Amino acid sequence: MMNYFPDEVLEHVFDFLESHRDRNAVSLVCQSWYRVERFSREKVFIGNCYAISPERVIARFPRVRSLTLKGKPHFADFNLVPSDWGGFVLPWIEAMARSGVNLEELRLKRMVVSDESLELLARSFPNLRSLVLVSCEGFTTDGLAAIASNCRFLTELDLQENEVEDRRGQWLSCFPDSCTSLVSLNFACLKGEVNLAALERLVARNHNLRSLRLNHAVPLDALQKILMQAPQLVDLGTGSYVHDPDSDTYNKLKSAVQKCTSIRSLSGFLDVAPRCLPAIYPICLNLTSLNLSYASLIHNSELIKLIHHCSQLQRLWILDCIGDKGLGVVASTCKELQELRVFPSDIHGVGSAAVTEEGLVAISAGCPKLNSILYFCQQMTNAALITVAKNCPNFIRFRLCTLNPTIPDPVTMQPLDEGFGAIVQSCKGLKRLSLSGLLTDQVFLYIGMYAEQLEMLSVAFAGDSDKGMLYVLNGCKKLKKLEIRDSPFGNVALLADVGKYETMRSLWMSSCEVTLGACKTLAKKMPRLNVEVINENDLIDASSDDRQKVEKMYLYRTLVGPREDAPEFVWTL
Amino acid sequence: MEGYSPQLLDLIPKEREWLVQRNEEERKHGASEENKLELRLGPPGQEEDWTRKNNSTRKINDERSLFSLGYFPNVGQSTTNTNTNTFMIQAQKAQFQLQPTTTPQGLSVMGKESSQSCSTKVADLQNAAEKKMAFSPAPAANTAVPNSSQKRTAPGPVVGWPPIRSFRKNLSGTSSSKPQPESQIVVPNKVSSENPVDSCPKGLFVKINMDGIPIGRKVDLKAYESYDKLASAVDELFRGLLAAQMDSSAGRIQNKRESEKAITGLLDGSGEYTLVYEDNEGDRMLVGDDPWHMFVSTVKRLRVLKSSELSTLRLNSKQEKVPLDADMR
Numbered sequence: 001m002m003n004y005f006p007d008e009v010l011e012h013v014f015d016f017l018e019s020h021r022d023r024n025a026v027s028l029v030c031q032s033w034y035r036v037e038r039f040s041r042e043k044v045f046i047g048n049c050y051a052i053s054p055e056r057v058i059a060r061f062p063r064v065r066s067l068t069l070k071g072k073p074h075f076a077d078f079n080l081v082p083s084d085w086g087g088f089v090l091p092w093i094e095a096m097a098r099s100g101v102n103l104e105e106l107r108l109k110r111m112v113v114s115d116e117s118l119e120l121l122a123r124s125f126p127n128l129r130s131l132v133l134v135s136c137e138g139f140t141t142d143g144l145a146a147i148a149s150n151c152r153f154l155t156e157l158d159l160q161e162n163e164v165e166d167r168r169g170q171w172l173s174c175f176p177d178s179c180t181s182l183v184s185l186n187f188a189c190l191k192g193e194v195n196l197a198a199l200e201r202l203v204a205r206n207h208n209l210r211s212l213r214l215n216h217a218v219p220l221d222a223l224q225k226i227l228m229q230a231p232q233l234v235d236l237g238t239g240s241y242v243h244d245p246d247s248d249t250y251n252k253l254k255s256a257v258q259k260c261t262s263i264r265s266l267s268g269f270l271d272v273a274p275r276c277l278p279a280i281y282p283i284c285l286n287l288t289s290l291n292l293s294y295a296s297l298i299h300n301s302e303l304i305k306l307i308h309h310c311s312q313l314q315r316l317w318i319l320d321c322i323g324d325k326g327l328g329v330v331a332s333t334c335k336e337l338q339e340l341r342v343f344p345s346d347i348h349g350v351g352s353a354a355v356t357e358e359g360l361v362a363i364s365a366g367c368p369k370l371n372s373i374l375y376f377c378q379q380m381t382n383a384a385l386i387t388v389a390k391n392c393p394n395f396i397r398f399r400l401c402t403l404n405p406t407i408p409d410p411v412t413m414q415p416l417d418e419g420f421g422a423i424v425q426s427c428k429g430l431k432r433l434s435l436s437g438l439l440t441d442q443v444f445l446y447i448g449m450y451a452e453q454l455e456m457l458s459v460a461f462a463g464d465s466d467k468g469m470l471y472v473l474n475g476c477k478k479l480k481k482l483e484i485r486d487s488p489f490g491n492v493a494l495l496a497d498v499g500k501y502e503t504m505r506s507l508w509m510s511s512c513e514v515t516l517g518a519c520k521t522l523a524k525k526m527p528r529l530n531v532e533v534i535n536e537n538d539l540i541d542a543s544s545d546d547r548q549k550v551e552k553m554y555l556y557r558t559l560v561g562p563r564e565d566a567p568e569f570v571w572t573l
Numbered sequence: 574m575e576g577y578s579p580q581l582l583d584l585i586p587k588e589r590e591w592l593v594q595r596n597e598e599e600r601k602h603g604a605s606e607e608n609k610l611e612l613r614l615g616p617p618g619q620e621e622d623w624t625r626k627n628n629s630t631r632k633i634n635d636e637r638s639l640f641s642l643g644y645f646p647n648v649g650q651s652t653t654n655t656n657t658n659t660f661m662i663q664a665q666k667a668q669f670q671l672q673p674t675t676t677p678q679g680l681s682v683m684g685k686e687s688s689q690s691c692s693t694k695v696a697d698l699q700n701a702a703e704k705k706m707a708f709s710p711a712p713a714a715n716t717a718v719p720n721s722s723q724k725r726t727a728p729g730p731v732v733g734w735p736p737i738r739s740f741r742k743n744l745s746g747t748s749s750s751k752p753q754p755e756s757q758i759v760v761p762n763k764v765s766s767e768n769p770v771d772s773c774p775k776g777l778f779v780k781i782n783m784d785g786i787p788i789g790r791k792v793d794l795k796a797y798e799s800y801d802k803l804a805s806a807v808d809e810l811f812r813g814l815l816a817a818q819m820d821s822s823a824g825r826i827q828n829k830r831e832s833e834k835a836i837t838g839l840l841d842g843s844g845e846y847t848l849v850y851e852d853n854e855g856d857r858m859l860v861g862d863d864p865w866h867m868f869v870s871t872v873k874r875l876r877v878l879k880s881s882e883l884s885t886l887r888l889n890s891k892q893e894k895v896p897l898d899a900d901m902r
Binding site: 075077078080135189294299401403405434458460486 | 731732733739
């Protein structure tokens with residue numbers, strides 16, 4: 001039957017499939033669908049750059065125009081992965097350049113990007129429109145200069161939270177006068193100066209600019225001039241937001257802001273004079289996204305005043321100095337809220353401000369559309385979590401982090417098993433979960449039983465025995481990523497169901513009870529897994545005792561065997 | 574997906590109302606209360622949801638005194654208040670009340686804004702065997718023995734916790750330490766006249782003691798913009814303590830709320846108490862003369878004196894500086 005449809009028709013139908021998962025599914029139906037799909041796929045998503053080689057990707061998808069790559073494991077964000085572990089993008093760029101791929105978009109997360117890679121990228125792909133780097137490292141502003149100079153049709157340069165060495169060059173000035181295609185420019189993570197005059201001219205000639213996020217070096221008076229040139233902005237990240245509120249410049253800023261009626265998303269405020277905040281009140285009413293998580297200098301009373309204006313917020317990222325009371329204000333003001341992130345402002349516990357379970361409960365009660373939360377707090381109770389579960393059954397992402405990782409429910413002194421159990425039972429669509437607090441095997445039983453859609457689970461300092469991990473591996477059929485640290489799971493759990501790992505993207509276990517011998521056994525049984533043992537301190541080699549526990553183990557499914565770029569301390573078994 | 578599945582499913586109780594039950598195996602936490610928390614259909618924050626919490630916290634100290642929680646150091650916390658026999662659980666919110674029914678010993682009394690981050694204190698006096706601190710050697714490879722969670726009690730600062738990215742760790746109050754790029758236009762005159770509280774509010778915690786109350790508190794002066802706000806904060810801080818003190822000294826057990834009296838007139842001398850401070854030259858001064866920001870920059874500690882005592886204070890020469898806490902010794 002399928003053969004009656006010419007390829008063009010199939011291709012047209014497949015065009016409607018946006019997600020790579022759908023396309024992957026479609027390509028498994030039969031040989032002809034596989035063939036049609038692979039020639040028509042333009043956007044390729046590779047969740048683990050070591051699962052496949054660039055050559056094979058290009059061979060299968062010759063028409064690829066947009067590539068998304070992810071490198072290091074998630075725990076690399078918290079310094080658990082040594083910095084030279086891997087995740088280099090250069091081989092990918094080289095392979096695509098050699099094959100004449102018409103690359104238009106490159107999105108990288110947690111990868112090592114050298115200046116050489118950026119230069120090669122800029123030279124090899126004249127149609128490059130979009131470069132998005134998230135949590136990457138290894139490049140300097142020289143690499144950015146290469147991109148700016150050579151990519152004539154660049155629409156998007158988005159640098160999010162990267163470690164960039166600032167060479168104090170004039171990278172921004174490298175955008176030629178003919179560059180008028182920019183839609184999105186985000187350099188908030190850069191630490192050094194930029195040429196302000198060049199920036200202003202750049203903004204002035206790029207009339208399609210919708211998203212602009214400045215870095216700390218851009219002062220408020222420059223912001224004012226920029227906003228005058230770009231009232232069409234939809235997303236703004238301020239630079240340094242400090243000035244004398246009685247000044248002329250500030251007044252000019254106020255009127256510039258008033259003209260920016262399209263701004264829906266606001267961030268920045270790394271450096272802020274709270275008395276200058278009223279200038280942004282006029283746009284607060286239209287804001288759907290607000291990120292004040294870098295603004296440690298705003299006192300919670302000012303935060304609260306600001307929040308009162310933001311009744312349309314769908315996404316809010318904030319510091320815990322807002323306090324439970326402040327969260328109460330959020331709950332009563334922001335009825336459209338979908339995503340909330342509350343970051344800790346004072347991790348050394350000298351303790352001026354924090355939030356507790358009360359804030360979370362208030363939010364859950366006031367914001368019926370809430371579906372994603374990241375919450376750093378002093379304490380949490382089972383009762384609160386149960387209440388939250390009842391109020392918000394729509395969570396897709398639920399990440400809780402108690403500042404003391406093994407704190408029990410302070411009221412009952414019980415572990416938080418029941419609370420998290422209620423969350424997974426109630427939130428049937430939960431895809432991502434991070435646990436903290438005192439937790440026994442019981443919570444994992446609940447997760448295995450109820451978290452049917454769970455794809456990513458983060459565990460730290462939790463559980464009592466192998467049973468905990470087994471419950472999860474056995475129960476969570478859709479699990480893709482499991483990361484565990486400092487928990488008593490060992491060889492029995494690791495080896496119980498080796499086939500499971502081929503259904504997952506990766507497993508990370510550090511400071512657990514897994515031994516070298518078990519890792520070897522696993523690697524031997526499963527040739528399509530790379531089982532990497534990372535031992536920085538005691539270099540593990542062939543003579544090591546199998547009974548030795550491994551510090552860090554990272555395993556992932558792969559079609560291309562052990563990688564060749566692994567450093568000395570990483571041993572692929 | 575092999576032999577383990579049926580065994581695990583056997584362990585799973587049938588679908589049920591979500592009840593929090595005390596698992597018999599989980600007695601290690603020694604909870605003395607029957608805590609059957611039920612899911613309620615009502616909105617949160619109703620009285621009943623929280624009274625349980627309020628009732629239980631009072632009993633906590635004695636029973637938990639030897640209980641060991643996750644073993645984490647008091648990073649950044651001065652340990653002068655640590656009493657190794659008791660410890661504080663993060664049970665109370667910031668408004669800490671000294672309650673006559675609980676042992677005041679070793680309680681760490683914190684400033685109003687400070688929350689429980691300082692209060693994690695470790696006591697490991699309970700039998701180690703009973704608790705999860707037992708470090709057992711690596712078990713034989715094939716036994717699923719319930720391991721003690723030795724990982725969780727590792728001492729020392731924990732790498733990678735809390736799980737936030739490095740650049741977030743440096744956020745609090747660092748903008749003043751960031752180098753100012755040359756291209757930034759600085760307006761020195763105007764910026765300096767701006768209230769310093771606005772631009773660099775690292776918390777400024779000073780001690781505050783009150784006549785008749787043995788335990789002092791800390792206040793974060795950066796949290797207040799004026800003397801009035803400070804005065805009302807002082808009232809809130811000490812009102813309960815004062816009432817409690819009077820109750821216990823009179824030997825009466827009374828509902829705190831009835832006997833609490835607002836502490837007023839701290840600044841103008843009209844009240845029963847007056848606020849004074851010790852400045853950076855060691856002198857004792859009346860609060861209220863300087864502009865607020867100047868006061869904040871010179872104050873070293875605060876004191877709430879009985880107004881009647883003011884007139885009886887000895888006149889001190891410049892050399893003889895009487896420390897504000899002299900009365901306490």
